[in-house]
Amino acid sequence: MDMGTVLCCCLLAVLSAFLSAAYKLGLLYQFFHKTDRKSPRQGGESVAEVLQAHGIKFVFTLVGGHISPILVACEKLGIRIVDTRHEATAVFAADAVARLSGTVGVAVVTAGPGLTNTVTAVKNAQMAESPLLLMGGAAATLLQGRGALxxxxxxxxFKPICKFCASVRNxxxxxxxxxxxxxxxxSDTPGPVFIEFPIDTLYPYHLVEKEFSPKSTPKGIMGNIVAWYLHNHLTNLFAGAWEVRDVSPLPVRVPTATDEEVQRCIELISRAQKPVIVLGSQATLPPTPVTAVRKALESLGIPCFLGGMSRGMLGKDSPLHVRQNRRDALKEADLVLLAGTVCDFRLSYGRxxxxxxKIIAVNRDKSQLLKNSDLFWKPTVAVQGDVGSFLLQLSKGLVGHRCPEEWVQSLKERDNAKEKANRLSLSFMGVVFIP
Known part of the structure; x- marks a missing residue:
């Protein structure tokens, strides 16, 4: 290898190292995107604008200094701030809003103990498949891992209990x-997500600058290098901060059954004499309205056992709603549709x-769809998809088909007898029923 080639390789290596360092330090980005040092804006305003664009109406919190800019900005945009007495309560409340409204529940808490207090509530949202956004404060970007407050x-x-975790760096x-x-x-199976906001990403430039400014004039080469690094970090932190950005909602992925899967299920149901549907919480998830799901179930005419958030969907007087003797009905049925229901302890793990x-299982989450299928049960058809849209497709494909009336009547008679026996038993104990 001649000297020219060696020099060329060395120059390329140096250039590559320089570009890599420039990229990591944000120098390249700063060259094209300027820092507005006079702007009074703060990062909390950007958070609030996105939440408003997504139709968020409530933010639950226990106020802390790390996250105050988010709360102030949200309140200015008309988003209601609900202050709780414990961070776990804030997340539980956000979870409730998500389940009842179909939108994402939002909670904002301070750094450290504020976030650790939410773990049980976040895990609960994960288990309930509830769409929830938890935003937490954090130490400044340069002070993380250095013993800051x-x-x-x-x-x-939060990585083990959230679908997505991110730490904002600028x-x-x-x-x-x-x-x-x-x-x-x-998207897919709903659940909690977490975003960490270092405190210097939320406050205005002039306040953050005070924390970065040296207390005295830098001395020596090392002092000047440190001063330059701090100034560059601050500049990169706010470079391009207030450029116009799209805040509208991104597309939400909803898994759906294939036409082949739907057709096979239609064929199985059309031949069944004693079908049963066991409905779970996923039947209430967007984008299919609950009213449309209820009409689909009424069109199918198949007896239903309701669980989780689907309880009450059919109304207390529905001829299809069966409350009692589920175990016996499942043993007797020749077809069972597990619509968002998991074979966990509630179904004796499938036993x-x-x-x-014939068992048709429908669930957005593959792990829940097939839970314990290696032990006590096997699905005839396993569909990884949205429960609501699947039921709508079934009802359209089974127009005119009705479940045998004698099967429906048999389950309702046993249901009424068990209800009557329960009330009679409790009446002997002095329990008074109020309609």
Whole structure:
């Protein structure tokens, strides 16, 4: 290898190292995107704008200094701030809003102990498949891991229980990160997501600058290098911060059954003499309205056992709603449709299902769809897809088909007899029923 080639390789290596360092330090981005040092805006405003664009009406919190800019900005845009007495309560309340409204529930808490207090509530939202956005404060970007106030490794804490975790590193990342988190919370199987906001990404430039400014004039080469690094970090933190960005909702992914899967299920149901539907919480998830799901069930005419958030969907006087003797009905049925219902302890891990029955399982989550199928039960058809839209497709494909009336009547008679026996038993104990 001649000297020219060696020099060329060395120059390329140096150039590559320089470009890599320039990229990591944000120098390349700063060259094309300026920092507005006079702007009074703060990162909390960017968060609030995205939440408003997504139709968020409530934010639950226990106020803390790390996250105050988010709360102030949300209130200015008309988003109601609900202050609770414990961070877990804030997340439980956000979870409730998500389940009842079909939108993402939002909670904002302070760093460190504020976030650790939410773990049980976040895990509950994960288990309930509830779309929830948790936003938490954090130590400043340069002080993380250096013993700052309430500084802990928050990301490791939430990664096992959240679908998505992100730590914002500069102000320009706020809008795309919050949009992405909100979309992920609702996509596929809904669940909680977490965003960490270092305190210097939320406050205005002039306040953050005071924390970065050296207390005295830098001395020596090392002092000047440190001063330059701090100034560059601050500049990169706010570079391009207030450029116009799209805050509208990103597309939400909803898994759906294939035409082949739907057709096979239609054929199985059309031949069944004793079908039963066991409905779970996923039947209430968007985008299919609950009213449309109810009409689809009424059109199918198949007896239903309701669980989770689907309770009450058919109304107390529905001829299809069966409350009692579920175990016996499942053993007797020749077809069972598990519509968002999981074979966990509530179905004795699948042991209540008859091996002679045809079983159709529908669930957005593959792991829940096939839970314990390696032990006590096997699905005839397993559909990874949205329950509501699947039921609508079934009702359209089975127009004119009716479940045998004698089967429906048999289950209702047994149901009424058990209800009557329960009331009689409780009346002897002095329990008074109020209609």
């Amino acid at each position: 309430q500084d802990i490794d928050q990301m490791s804490l 102000v320009r990342e706020i809008v795309p990160t919050v949009r992405k988190a909100l979309a992920i919370a609702q 209540v299902l008859s091996r002679r029955s």
